[in-house]
Amino acid sequence: MTRWRGRLLAGLLIVTGIVLPFGFGSASGFMNATIIAVAYAVMALGLNIVVGFAGLLDLGYVAFYALGAYSLGWLGSGFFFKAHIHVLVSAVADTLPGVHLNFILILIGAAIICAAAGALIGLPTLRLRGDYIAIVTLAFGEIIGVVAVNGQSVHVGGGMTLTAGNLGISAVDAPYFPGIGSFGLLDLRPWYWLIFAILLVVLFVNLRLRDSRLGRAWVALREDEVAAVSMGIPLVKTKLLAYSIGAAFGGMSGAFFGTYYTEVNAGQFQFGFSIFILAMVIIGGLGSIWGAVVGGLALGYINNYLIPDVLNGLPARLGLNFQLTEVEFGIFGFLLVIMMVLRPQGLIPERRRRLELTPPDAP
């Protein structure tokens, strides 16, 4: 009975998601905000595995956004101009120098690169707990940011550099599918369906992982590491898998952002972004899959629609001399504090955490 209701609801959501773009202009600001919000939701789902399921506070998630976006820059543009590699790309890109792979291949490449980086970042934190993990991951995120900015002076041979720093790798390929053609920025609907499809895949993987042996191992480690290890859970493998899988999703979303923004610029990869994604997971409810989706969509809309388009003039109307977009991170910080103090379990709490965070004597 409830199972059928769940499936019906899921089907309904998917159909609504697919037909949603027909209600809005094909290049409207709302459509743009929706695409970004869905891509944020994918990232939030990735971070939720690390922070929510496994309980490893990761403050350097921006590293995977950066690596994902750079995977796209490296594998889907003329940036490595000495190379001539073309796999299943549009006729135009086929003639250009550089590495040009099909977007699906880049997506897989980004996931692999980020999974490897995630495991690498996880390694020094294995012996540590709590706050220390947060600081090590933060340090990694910052190092990747510094390398991205200064990558112009890191030469990889043949006059080519590692990144283009704050100039950005521009003219990246738009996604191309044989039979459909290249995506253009005048019609945003294909972009929406692409990221929606990615979201569905990531969501499905998340749901299956949660109920798997691995998912239960993560929760067990989160709840009590000593007990979990003595029950035979392999600590190293389980933790590293959490970092890797979480990172892979962030990388996929990052690759999408790279092609959607048509540029990979080192200035995008700031510490604030890590906190922004973390805020999505927290506001949705740590460890809750649907919470991460709702949190990602909510903050995505607040950040890209509500604050810049709707409320931006509010302080000026109140006689204050600033724009709301200037203080958006302050607003997210405020949301984090309020959320933690008033409703630490999030909007859609995971059942186990709700029980944990409700004082036993409360009704």
Add this chain to the structure above:
Amino acid sequence: MGLVHHLEPVETTTISPAPPPAPPPAVAARPLAAVRRYAGRWGLIAALAALPVYYGISDLTHGYQAGFVAGHAVIHHDLSKLGFNFAEGLSNGAIWALIAIGYTLVYGIIELINFAHGDVFMIGSFTAVGLWATLGLGLTTGALGLIGGLIVTLVITMIVTGSLNVLIERVAYRPLRSAPKLASLITAVGFSFILQNVGLLWRGGSPQSVNDLIRAQQPVFTIAGVPILRGYILAFAVMIPLVFALTWFINTTRAGRAMRATAQDPEAARLMGINVNATISLTFALGGMLAGAAGLIYALYETNVWYFQGFKAGLIAFTAAVMGGIGNVRGAVLGGLIIGVIQSLADSRLGPEWTEAVVFGYLIAIMVLRPRGLLGEQTREAG
């Protein structure tokens, strides 16, 4: 609920400056652990010494460019450039040390990384700069007026940042004391962003230069070819008395004893009649006051202030606190000075754009080699 209610009964960190030697935990059972302990300590020391030794040898053998005379590069083969790096690094380190003490005190007592601490330091800088404008201190103020004005500024700034830190604890951390620790770390990050945006609205988004009141870059005397600037002397003249006052306070006063007791076991301290909440507030006040003093020195020394300065300073100071052994005041000072030297070496040899990466690389190296730091003891968090 007690803070350490669910913890294993291991030796917790202490904020007393005289840590007893850590008991060897089950060396016989795990011989590798003992090896790792010594390898970790010496590995960390080797990693720390690597940069100065490498650049010292390189200066002596290959020399360094000291300037141009008639179009030709002048190459020197001595250690005075390294000495200059050290002098600058140590005085920068004095600022980081003051901030690091704030991290270490708070961590020692409630095992929380007060993420907003760096931004309290930034607010300290802004308050100081605002105050000396209010007091009318300028480039033309006489020496006596300047010293008097700066002392007034220092006191008011310390009161402001101390109160701010207490307020943050009251609003953001105390309600979550019994919640999982992740919760208060997240509110700490949230508060850091709030303070940054307060700073952004206060003084705009780009670094602002302020009056060079004490002519910080003016040399006072020279030791072995290394000019000692006024800014260096200021940093130590403020840092050393404050650190001595703090250790005196923690070691001898009744309130200091309450702090140490709470750090060891809040539950037992409460049973002994210590007002734990007041003691925690006092700890935050002390940490905030030192951050305010650091903010004043920073503004006088660097002669510019920026809303984002606190973020970077906070991370550097946190690295310093971890390096020295978190929970240990002497360790925080030592770590601050070391990080200052590393930073100054990286600034001058690799270029300032890489400094952040070097400092964070060291942070990760500490975490791998010796998570409890140079002087720290074993804690549950940093096993």
